[in-house]
Amino acid sequence: GVESPNNYEVRLGASFEHIVSMSKPNTHQHTIRMGGMMMGVDVKTTSVPICKITNCIFVNKLETKPSTQECIRCGQCNQACPVDLLPQQLYWYAKSEDTDKAMDYNLADCIECRCCDYVCPSHIPLAEYFSFAKALHRKTTEDQYRTDIARERFEFREYRLERNKQERTEMMAAKKEELKKKMANDKVQKDKIAAAMARVKKTKKANDDA
Ligand code: SF4
Ligand code: SF4
Structure with missing residues (x-):
């Protein structure tokens, strides 16, 4: 005091x-x-x-705190919880860092009031475990979210590169085809001109001979 x-x-x-x-x-x-x-x-x-x-x-x-003992499953914490959680169960999942399971048991609803700590005959700092488990779950979820976003970005980049490659290949093939057609047309045109020249020469020679 x-x-x-x-x-x-x-x-x-x-x-x-x-x-x-x-x-x-x-x-x-x-x-x-x-x-x-x-x-x-x-x-x-x-x-x-x-x-x-x-x-x-x-x-x-200053008082020496009694040492923490193992949970004896007395169930007193369950009765003390004002939001009807099962602290005893949550404790096992929080301790083993199985936060998904703890969330299934409504860990998020824990208001960290410490009523369960207060009644626990084994002096287990239950609320501290719950606070830790909530923080761990938040971090895991955020990490998972960031990993998912990074994976999606990577997959989209791969898709975009593949699509660009495909489009470039198709464009090159189309250009090649167009060039081929153009060259074929040019040859026909050249043949026509050569035939016309040959006809002119032939007519001119016939006129000269006459
Ligand atoms: S009050 Fe303590 S010892 Fe009893 S069940 Fe809950 S956590 Fe276990
Ligand atoms: S700390 Fe959480 S689990 Fe413990 S009594 Fe309070 S609300 Fe219930």
């Missing part, structure tokens, strides 16, 4: 340590929690600034 609990209006960026010292903690052996006793987070060091999400700071007597 502190000697003078108070409300302070401070600037963003103010020192955490300074704010805590203003309330005069009873002992140097204390822990700091930010955001609420149930849903808040432990602050490991006071060398951090006050930020937008700092709404309340708790100074608690």
